[in-house]
Amino acid sequence: VIILLAILKGYFQETYLLSGIILLLNNLVFPLAVYFFIKGLLTESSYIKDFLSTKIMVLLGKSSYVFYLIHIGFISYFIGEHFGLNTFTLFIVLNCISILFYYLLESPLNNLIRKLAVKKIIIN
Numbered sequence: 001v002i003i004l005l006a007i008l009k010g011y012f013q014e015t016y017l018l019s020g021i022i023l024l025l026n027n028l029v030f031p032l033a034v035y036f037f038i039k040g041l042l043t044e045s046s047y048i049k050d051f052l053s054t055k056i057m058v059l060l061g062k063s064s065y066v067f068y069l070i071h072i073g074f075i076s077y078f079i080g081e082h083f084g085l086n087t088f089t090l091f092i093v094l095n096c097i098s099i100l101f102y103y104l105l106e107s108p109l110n111n112l113i114r115k116l117a118v119k120k121i122i123i124n
Contacts, residue, residue, distance in 0.1 A: 067098035
């Protein structure tokens with residue numbers, strides 16, 4: 001669906017018919033495709049499910065919020081400008097940094113907040 005949207009936007013001028021088709025693809029077809037993909041991952045056994053449940057993919061999923069925060073910003077800009085990395089290498093380096101930040105910051109802070117929340121619930 002995403003490839004079809006890119007083709008439609010790339011080859012045709014914006015018309016009312018095209019914008020209607022794009023609206024339909026964006027708001028109906030794409031969410032339904034995502035729904036069936038996720039439902040299949042939850043209910044069926046597949047290579048994609050096995051791949052996404054490997055330790056490295058689970059770790060990348062846990063560190064994805066940190067990656068989201070740093071992939072555009074000072075850290076990304078600094079590394080890209082000062083080390084002259086290509087896009088793929090920068091992607092790998094940012095993933096390594098996000099894993100490091102996950103273990104050093106996000107996970108310990110999450111555990112601390114959970115402990116404080118439990119203490120507050122017990123005290124009240």
